Amino acid sequence: MRTRHAGAATLAALTALTLAACGGGEVGGGGEETGSGSDSGGDSIKIGIKYDQPGLGYQDGSEYTGFDVDVATYVADKLGYSADQIEWVEAPSANRETMLQTGQVDMIFATYSITDERKEQVAFAGPYFIAGQDLLVAEDNTDITGPEELEGKNLCSVTGSTSAQRIKDEYAEGVQLVERPGYAECVTALTAGQVDAVTTDDIILAGLAAQPANQGKVKVVGNPFSEENYGVGLPQDNDRCEDINTAIQEMIDDGSWEKAVTSNTEGTGYTPNADLNPPKPDACA
Amino acid sequence: MGDFLSQFAELFANYDVLGAFWVNIQLTFWAAIFSLILGTVLALMRISPIASLQWAGTAYVNILRNTPLTIIMTFMFLAVWTQLQIRMSDDFATNFFRFAVIGLTVYHAAFVCEAIRSGVNTVPLGQAEAARAIGLPFLPAARLIILPQAFRGAIAPLGNTLIALLKNSTVAAAASVSTETSTLMREMIESNSDLIYAIFMTFAIGFVILVIPIGLLTTYLSNRLAVRR
Amino acid sequence: MSSQHSVLFDAPGPRARRRIALGNVVGALVVLGIAALVVAELARKGQLSWDLWGPVFTASAWQDYFIPGLQNTLRAAGFAIVGAVVFGLVFGAGRLARSRTVRWASGVVVEFFRAVPVLLMMIFFWLLLGFNRIGTEPAFLAVVIALILYNGSVIAELVRSGVGNLPKGQSEAGLAVGLTGGQTLRSIQLPQALIAMLPALVSQLVVVLKDTALGQIITYDELLRAAQIFGNGNGNNLQTLTIAALVFIVINWALTSVARWLSRYLSGRTSGATAAGPGIGNPTVVAGKPGGPGNAIAATGDPSAM
The missing domain is CATH 3.40.190.10 (Periplasmic binding protein-like II)
Structure with a gap:
């Protein structure tokens, strides 16, 4: 009996050691x-x-x-x-x-x-x-110039963001919406032609458009509808x-x-709204 | 307490909880049918005398059984729909629903196959020998003698696979089925964080209510239909 | 496999051998044909190009994405399996306790956590820990807790059926030498049941490993999420997800082989029934009768392992 117990204890100790030796990794970041x-x-x-x-x-x-x-x-x-x-x-x-x-x-x-x-x-x-909230569309797309034209189109946005809901509520009721955890997945779907537009803040869209993999395939519409x-x-x-x-x-x-x-934002054709940018920092509370 | 109850009732009025469960039940229903078909075919391949089919069946089971379902579901969305541009329907909801059914089917078919194969192993040697003795070739022997008994012996593991399938249908969230329970639960908690326990218990008990009858039915059927030996 | 042949087929005669050989060739052609179709379709869509596969085989892809992701997967799985064994021992013993209240309470806990989808538990704990600002890594903790509760409950059932599968003489002998019921359970039944359970435990580790991938949905940086982040940056999700899947398949396949070997190795060394589980989750009958010899673990375990 003793040996059985000792065996189990050794097993537990070994497992604990293995765990301790194996720390967590940091995805995408070097240590x-x-x-x-x-x-x-x-x-x-x-x-x-x-x-x-x-x-x-x-x-x-x-x-x-x-x-x-x-x-x-x-x-x-x-x-x-x-x-x-x-x-x-x-x-x-x-x-x-x-x-x-x-x-x-x-x-x-x-x-x-x-x-x-x-x-x-x-x-x-x-x-x-x-x-400002804007739309990202395929480079050769000319018929989507603002949120109103999304009626009957396919739109991608991130899970839990209000930007897609805003379009559905205020601009185009008949838009088909798919939500993904990250913007990058939306852009991949856009370049593949499975969705017609991606929506979120214009500078985020511009950054996505500037990715080497996406360059020349997508463009920011440039008609922001929020601040x-x-x-x-x-x-x-x-x-x-x-x-x-x-x-x-x-x-x-x-x-x-x-x-x-x-x-x-190089290579995206995106320029920030010049009336508002660069901004003046608010006074601290 | 009354305050809590009214809050809770309001929550149910605002969110379609039953509808979300209905989506999971539908996913489970279709995936169960298709994976039963695919799994039976795979099991036949694995018990056939033909080496190439055996090998293909074994390879399928070993690959799919060891792949996380979440990867399969993500693969459906990111690789099959986005990258390969394959569409199942022009309507988004239908499209992703069908992809989720496919993902659930290919994964669970591997387990259905193993369940049936284990059922085949409960059939005593003498049955197959008797079938051959009366001159039945492989397929008729399988259809008339082996499989009917094998399915009876496979009821318990098949029932467990069905329960796993029902619970796994929540992973359809990874294939962008946004109306099923795990997505709805997350939405509800995020906008009503003070009711987090009540919301979780609602969904958890919902699944308990769905799972327990399947378990009881499985036990009942496997006892009732068991071939007495 | 070969044992099955003897169940279903006679040694084939010359005619049957010819037919089987023909079937073999046709079968191989069909299988290869399907494979060729898939490959051709992938090639037609440009998915075999080095532009898409190349990034996957760079040092940075592994150093910065796959390896750290795998580390996180293994870390979560490691903590979860250890926690699950502890949970399983406590509640498994609880289900065998003398007191009816303890038995009943343990039963409710175990059945509850086995019926609730792991993903729902993960999301719940993730949000709960986040809202209450507990811990610095709510996603990691949520993954581990949810996996402990579910797999611990499965292991509790394994413990119960493992003890139930021991020959009755073992507990009778314990009682005969004057040990109490609890002492018999602790010093005679559990150690043997645990040894007998080892293969099933290793199989359960496969379930744990696969379920860590659910962490992706709650933004835990495990292997799948790492593959996805990397794939989104390069527009080659099909390729990166394939690699992630392969890593899982290799590890899980190795674990399954260990489980089979253990179950063969141990079968002569304990009076309990050793069998590897099926690796899907609920290896025991849900509305379980305390496992008789015909219970579902034995039934679904790979027959070649018995």
């Missing part, structure tokens, strides 16, 4: 950034971004690219954090407030629209960009808001903002 963070010795800053929006916040192998990333890097630099002191964290739309409130991130640059509802839970600096103010999400008890606004203003003034927009 390098944590290493370099500790090497530099200084404090690091945790910034939440999207991982799946090319042109805004995107993981390309172990690199992070996009407009949000560029702005975040610039702002962090002004706050005294060099690029290798930044620890990027994925901030999916549904978890952003939570991540700020629980201190999982210090700030968020993730196509985060400033709304009164969100302001009850978190603070915002910025806006650093003003986007989204992208802000920097912060915990409510922060002392960084003023500094971030100053940094954003500097970025706009010294031309880096313009350069970041251009380089991240």
Whole structure:
């Protein structure tokens, strides 16, 4: 009997060891950034971004690219954090407030629209960009110029977003809607001709259109029908808001903002709404 | 309490919970029929004397049984519909429903095949010998003697496969069937987070109510139809 | 396989051998024909081009996507199977307890979690943990908890039927030397039942591994999601999903082989019935009678493993 028990205990111990040895992986990210963070010795800053929006916040192998990333890097630099002191964290739309409130991130640059509802839970600096809901269609499509023409067409959007519902409710009742967890899947369906349009904020669409795989196949319609103010999400008890606004203003003034927009939307024919951009950061609360 | 009940009633008025379960039942119904057909064909292939068919049947079962259903469903949407541009219907809802049925069918057919094969193994050697002794060739022997007994012996594992199929029909969410239970439950919880326990229990008990009768029926049938030996 | 031949067929005579050979050729042609059709159709749609397959075989694809994804899959599966064994032992013993209340309560818990789809549990725990801000990885925790509850319940049934399948003399001998019922269960019945269950446990690991892929739906970065993220970036989902599926198939096939070997190896070493499960989920009869020798695990287990 003893030996049987000992055997079971050994088995359990072995399993535990195997588990301990086998840590979690980080999909799309190299393990390098944590290493370099500790090497530099200084404090690091945790910034939440999207991982799946090319042109805004995107993981390309172990690199992070996009407009949000560029702005975040610039702002962090002004706050005294060099690029290798930044620890990027994925901030999916549904978890952003939570991540700020629980201190999982210090700030968020993730196509985060400033709304009164969100302001009850978190603070915002910025806006650093003003986007609008728009449509992405195939390059050779000429009959869809706005949301009204979607009647009877096939539309793709992400699960849980209000943008598709807005079209159904306000513009085209007879639109056929498919929802997927990520925008990229929608664009793949669009380039394959299985849907006629993809909808969300114009700069997100532009970033998707700029992907090497999609270039020359899709275009942004360029007729935005809403106004989204992208802000920097912060915990409510922060002392960084003023500094971030100053940094954003500097970025706009010294031309880096313009350069970041251009380089991240290159080849899409997309230009931000010039009446609203570049925006003037709001006063901090 | 009264407040809770009225909130709960309002929730049911706003969301079509029964309709969502109905979608899962329909998915299960069609996938059950098709996977029973495909699974029987595969089982016949595996027990036939023809080596190439045996090999093909075995390969199918080993590949499909070891692939996660979620991958098959995602594959239906991303690879078959999007990338290969195959359409089952111009209407989105019908299109994705049919893809989900196909995905569920190809996956569960592997288990139906194994269930039937295990049923075949409950048939004693003497039965096949007797069939041959009276001069029946392979197919008539299979049709008249082996399979009727095999299906009876396979009722318990087939019932378990049906229960698994019903529960797995929730994975149709990965093939963009947006009206079934797991998607609706998520939507309901996301917009009524204070009722999260009540909403989950509603859906969970719904499945318990569907699963238990299948289990009882399976046990009853397998006891009643078992070939006494 | 060969054992089945003897069940269904006589040794074929010359005429039958010719017919079988002919059938073999026709069958092979049909199977190869279907395969060729699929390949031709894929080629016609340009799916065999190196532009689509090439990215899958780069170092970055594996370093940054497939391997980290697989690590996450294995991590979730590892925690889940250990948790499920603990859960299964507790509730399996609960179903064998002397007290009727304990038996009944364990039964309700086990039957409940076996009837509820794992995906619903995952979504529920994911949102619950998220809303209440518990843990830094709600998706990982939700995957593990849901898998523990479901597979633990299946294992509880395995424990019960494993003990039920032991010869009665084992518990009688325990009682005869003066052990109490609980001591007999702990020191005599469970150890033997556990050894007998090992193959079924390994088979259950296949179920756990496959079900971790459900984590994709709640944004857990496991292998499938990694393949999908990578595939979306390159427009080659068909190719990346195929690779992910192959990885699962190889691992699960290896596990199934281990289970078969274990069940052969152990069958002479315990008085319990050793059988690998079918790997679909509910290997036991749901409205279960305590497993007699004819219960469904034995019935669905691969016959070549018995």
